Amino acid sequence: VVSKAVKNPATRIAEPEDGPVHHCGVAGAWSPVSANLPRSLFFMLFSLQHRGQESAGLAWTDPASGAIEHEKGLGMVRETLGSFLERDVPARAAIGHVRYSTAGGSGLRNAQPRVVECNKGRIALAHNGNISNSDALRAELAADGAIFQSSSDTELILHLMTRSRKSDPSEVVREAFSRLEGSYSVVMLWNDELWAIRDPDGFRPLYLATDGGLRLAASETCALLFDGPRPYREIAPGEAWSIGPSGERSFALGGRERSGARCAFELIYFARPDSEVFGRSVHEARTALGAALAEDDGVPGDVVVPVPDSGNIAAMGYARRSGIPFDFGLCRNHYAGRSFIMPDPAKRELAVRMKLMPVRSVVSGKRVVLVDDSLVRGTTSKIIVRLLREAGAREVHLRLSSPEIHEPCYYGIDIPTREELISNRMSPAEIAAEVGADSVRFLPLARLDECLGGKGGHCKACFDGRYPATRGEGN
């Protein structure tokens, strides 16, 4: 529990190429009359499963006692919360969380939501993001008598709220959240109120659906529509929204002027294609990325093959713009959901083969344009290129629908150290030699903004090192 919380930057990380490295997801629901909201939360969290597989949790306010109940566990949503499919649990307010294990410590003690009782009443809180000034705040709060039972930022927010001398809830929130730097999308139960709060830079997405009296909040719109279409809007950067028996409110957290710092990788890789995030269709953004990647390329390919499924849409965008036919040249084994942990590191290739196999009839004798979303360490790409060559590909041209990654992220994404990032060690030509490709090309950084579209103002620090906010004490 109390092992030193290494917050900035994340250092031990799986590679994006190796599977999802999403950074948590949140969801909440409020109903004017008692309803089985925990069951709705189950479906919403199931829709957000791609944002975190380490643990999942639910909290809800019991309408009879006013107590906040919760259940959480290590594992997938279906395993940990599956009982809610068959239970009838009435509630007027509920929140939930899926967690991806990041720096700072894993395990059940860091699972969310965190539920407490304090001078502000009963509170349950879950958040998605990374508080970049957490070390300083933690030290300050500890000196003032705060006890930390986990290494998560959630406790820190709760301690800040508890220390507020304000009596109006809005004032408490404003005072507490004004201390936070970094990224957060928060859902909170405060007695029988539901709150949704987003950091002023807008790093992580957060959406709100209104459906008669019902309110649903979630990291991505796919979770809001789990049982049918309904209108939704983005919770604005710096907005604090709440609803409760005494009404619905929204106010700005305030603070310094911000120009927006929406995480580019949410659109490039994290979010589900059927979601809207940052006011932009994820599918459209990825199609645009693929098209932009094709524009000045001119590589003489016979077939465009995606690395499934992360490269699917960009590959299709590339194929359309380039006129080179799209085809499924790699077959993904859908039962390889969770990675194998191979005892022998030399068996890494076998693990990739269990997930992806080349389709000989598609690639044999062909000049293959292989499209993936990003390149981090390059180890998996090297194996995939080998698979394609084994299946007879004449040429393999690796295309990435994001620019070269050079810098760590301080706002919630797991990226290896600078030394491990292949783009810090090699030029595209050197990378091509390393992974065995005939050529490697990245999306030009200059094209990124137009592809991400939406309301603009994205954080591209991992590409260009221009951090929109503090990076933690050490920096």
Add this chain to the structure above:
Amino acid sequence: VVSKAVKNPATRIAEPEDGPVHHCGVAGAWSPVSANLPRSLFFMLFSLQHRGQESAGLAWTDPASGAIEHEKGLGMVRETLGSFLERDVPARAAIGHVRYSTAGGSGLRNAQPRVVECNKGRIALAHNGNISNSDALRAELAADGAIFQSSSDTELILHLMTRSRKSDPSEVVREAFSRLEGSYSVVMLWNDELWAIRDPDGFRPLYLATDGGLRLAASETCALLFDGPRPYREIAPGEAWSIGPSGERSFALGGRERSGARCAFELIYFARPDSEVFGRSVHEARTALGAALAEDDGVPGDVVVPVPDSGNIAAMGYARRSGIPFDFGLCRNHYAGRSFIMPDPAKRELAVRMKLMPVRSVVSGKRVVLVDDSLVRGTTSKIIVRLLREAGAREVHLRLSSPEIHEPCYYGIDIPTREELISNRMSPAEIAAEVGADSVRFLPLARLDECLGGKGGHCKACFDGRYPATRGEGN
């Protein structure tokens, strides 16, 4: 165990639209020197997981004692056999099986391989298929003193072998297998020999790879290439192949003349796209089916959308031939691997939504050509059409890359009763009205043969009712 085995035809079945209804897979390995073949089998079975998720099992001949060891369990390959990833189990011969639960009874007692000791020595046997004259054989064998401890056909084959008075193993096999009608692809350990045997009609695929002294056998080629490319060939219909310390042999089971009865659905839906079955690339066959479906269609679509993943390749084939752009208009949640069992049947729609969600930016305002592999009951298609319309699709035209299904299968595929088959109750126009589509069109039966290609001679009985072999006692 001893509940009456209802063999012909299968009656309680999940719908192909609802997920995989593959009918088991087999694999085997033989090495001239002791090697960790059980671990290889693990990877081979993992590659065949799509053919059966109910149970999985392994058997191998211990090189020291000559005993046949086995492990099997209910569940996925990774859960039941995962320990083999970390164990070092030497063997010269091994076989394995993944089982899809079919009529005749589920549960661990029907898991394969089945391992016995008898007057022929030690035998382990696993099979994929359906013995259509099993009721008659079972009655005959029981009258002769045979004891049945399961309702699977595997025991029946073993009893036939035991009863042979021949001493030469090939004669025993020939005598025993000559009694069988129906479909089977069998792998067998006979003391320290590995056998692979395929029914004379060739209903189910079976392949053999040769790699130096190593031999691998499996239902699909994807399993043969689990750790790299190697040459392979089809085990011919009616071929019995074996290898052991005394050498390698192959002979024809003999019997009446056959014209071939390869299951069309293996190419249409069951096999993995990166496999070759019946001498034909699955990916090529599906591309051809999609193209043929497009040929005389002329529907004015704006976008071709597959039902992922079963419709992916045919949709791409359709798009290429028709010139209508292909796009991913339905997003599949990859964590919805196993179906939800919803307590309330009215919640069926919710279960589909957990698997598939429409991508508004792709389908809104568009005339959508929706491509799936087949139509059985039509219930899931109805929900999918509704999802697309909710997301703004202007028109939805449902296209199926197989002909209309009219008849049950007696050779191993789970198909509902005639009454439940929507094509027995409605014309395409009526189906369109029922599922809410603007039009519905099936692959013309006349185009099937050219698409399936390969060596020809396919079983299309579920489409046209022309059964190539006996259908069971009642017929």
Add this chain to the structure above:
Amino acid sequence: VVSKAVKNPATRIAEPEDGPVHHCGVAGAWSPVSANLPRSLFFMLFSLQHRGQESAGLAWTDPASGAIEHEKGLGMVRETLGSFLERDVPARAAIGHVRYSTAGGSGLRNAQPRVVECNKGRIALAHNGNISNSDALRAELAADGAIFQSSSDTELILHLMTRSRKSDPSEVVREAFSRLEGSYSVVMLWNDELWAIRDPDGFRPLYLATDGGLRLAASETCALLFDGPRPYREIAPGEAWSIGPSGERSFALGGRERSGARCAFELIYFARPDSEVFGRSVHEARTALGAALAEDDGVPGDVVVPVPDSGNIAAMGYARRSGIPFDFGLCRNHYAGRSFIMPDPAKRELAVRMKLMPVRSVVSGKRVVLVDDSLVRGTTSKIIVRLLREAGAREVHLRLSSPEIHEPCYYGIDIPTREELISNRMSPAEIAAEVGADSVRFLPLARLDECLGGKGGHCKACFDGRYPATRGEGN
């Protein structure tokens, strides 16, 4: 499955001192009207749990379909069959089994009852004992075409029944069971009949209760009275009893004259003290054993201390006869139900300490008479003596309520090899030196018969080597 079945004698064995080494238990129930007999069986098997902890199983005839259903699993009754506490499963006939893993192979494939379908209909069979001529029978049956799917004797009995040409069920049973040598107490479902059959030597106990129309059969009477008192009688040696829709029957299996060979260890150690076996109260027999042990002893003790719980009653009998006060000088940790498997064999002492701890106030400064039921290898006794001395015992005199064990058992008890038996290597004086006791004394063999009482005719072969029946092929 097909590992060589080492039947005679059992060689790998836990030590009686280390915990229960009972050899299986059986139970059955029949009701003239449908009742939740599987649930009754759960309670009966739970009462017989001390006879076997490796696996447990139930079978019952479904009154609607006539099919025999079954469930079995590895583990304790509560774990494997606990669901029956809450299920309502109607049946008119049911049987069950608890298994202690013995030579011949463990694992689920040897769990009982075994359920088959054959020319005699549907049969489920469970047995307690050891067929001593099984190797010869197995070879004969295999030559005749029988298939063996396990190494248990149960299959063998079923094959014998199947091979009978008789049509009358009693004749079938008589013919099949006349071939068996060794020990067995069998319960069997034959379609909708319940059978209970005991070997002609009467090695293992078997009892039958009559309660209106209800019939209950079990290895020990404690299981018959699970829900209240009811009258019972012993199934006689060589008796075959059955009940079914067509009535109740009993007949003698017949064969050569026998003088009775009831296993002495059932009374000395195996059976529960509240049971009657062989017409004798177990509690009375153990009290008599303790008293006889005291009679000529004359050791000057201050306190009689049992090794709990196996030595409790004999210690009390000893204390009463000798006049030396009884006291609980060893405290048993009731949570140490299953033995620890200590990775380091040197940690064996720690495992004993987790089960048994000395009570200083009872033994300090005292001359302790330590009473246990038997001495096999002597390793645990050595540790217990050390514990008592550590707690201040001035003298420790070890007394065993059974004679010295010299020979293996061929009828179902796990006894180490001759070489491992401490009484084959040392005199009592030498044993005392070895285990650190001041003296060691065994029950005189001559006193055994009077203590066991009941109807006489006990098997004492492990003490005197006089085997009442065949010992297996090798002998």
Add this chain to the structure above:
Amino acid sequence: VVSKAVKNPATRIAEPEDGPVHHCGVAGAWSPVSANLPRSLFFMLFSLQHRGQESAGLAWTDPASGAIEHEKGLGMVRETLGSFLERDVPARAAIGHVRYSTAGGSGLRNAQPRVVECNKGRIALAHNGNISNSDALRAELAADGAIFQSSSDTELILHLMTRSRKSDPSEVVREAFSRLEGSYSVVMLWNDELWAIRDPDGFRPLYLATDGGLRLAASETCALLFDGPRPYREIAPGEAWSIGPSGERSFALGGRERSGARCAFELIYFARPDSEVFGRSVHEARTALGAALAEDDGVPGDVVVPVPDSGNIAAMGYARRSGIPFDFGLCRNHYAGRSFIMPDPAKRELAVRMKLMPVRSVVSGKRVVLVDDSLVRGTTSKIIVRLLREAGAREVHLRLSSPEIHEPCYYGIDIPTREELISNRMSPAEIAAEVGADSVRFLPLARLDECLGGKGGHCKACFDGRYPATRGEGN
């Protein structure tokens, strides 16, 4: 978590007759050099398993990083901490806890030890007892900004320590613990120090062993001797002891004069017979209770039968003093470790029968003196008396080795409400009629002190209502 913590008095409780209702146990270890202390803690907690079966936990200071690691889980010690048997985890300090679920809420969130990071460094704390002024302290601390994440008293102690302005650890402890009322035996890791602290009234036992440089602390001495004998002493009421790199210390918490309030039930029922608690051998105390109970009794019995195992020793004491023979007239099924939860409350009798069965040969025709430790609701006793009568007992005289229970406990024992206590509703004669006994007799309250012996000063409030300390806010 935030459900209202009902502290005074405990209301939902299992009945002592129904099995252990011990109230938690604690253990700690310190070594001058790194050693596998977590493994030692496993054995110590296993020895204290009878004090709590709901959850178990371990914490230890990592010697390399200084971090405090922990593992805890719901279930028995073997299930939750069994991995420590095989792991080598070096530590110089470690603590552990077994928890019995009491009022205030169960579940993993209340499992101990609780591990935090605060202005005093890293602390892990576990306690056994009940803080009677916790509601007032909790309110005060919450008003001051404390956050509560559980309903356990442990957090409360930690908050008090954090609020201390002292810098000397002893002063911090003195200041914090001076605020506590009620019962506690605490073990604590404070960075790399081990602490053991006992409340000034001495309600719960706490012992300390010294073995060279090694220190072991535990609720009962049986845990100190888990691997062999070593010297020990009682931690005195009001003593705070600690050891760390800078040395060993002990001081008195101070405060008002106390006369001692050792819980009588620890000796009567809770502690293990081989333990010493409060300077008194538990076995001797129970023998004395049985003897005192016999003294003026004069009931004409034929046999003294204990309710195993809680009545064993008192029954033996009774038998010795009265001269009536002791015998095991009730047989306990050792596999009935955890109670059955019978779906039908009318099946309660069946649950008792699964645990206890009468031994006919002992009780038939006899006048039975039945000895148990206490009588709470009387429901189980009623069933036991019926069992004995069914087995032929001519008379049954129920004797309890404790006085009549009239009042609830505010210091950690689960006792039903006043209304449920049978002694508040009936006289002994009426109880005899209710439970079906010929007579019922309790230990005279006046005899209790001499039997408990030791250093005197026991809490007997549940018998006489004289509470030695506050009882909570409501009183």
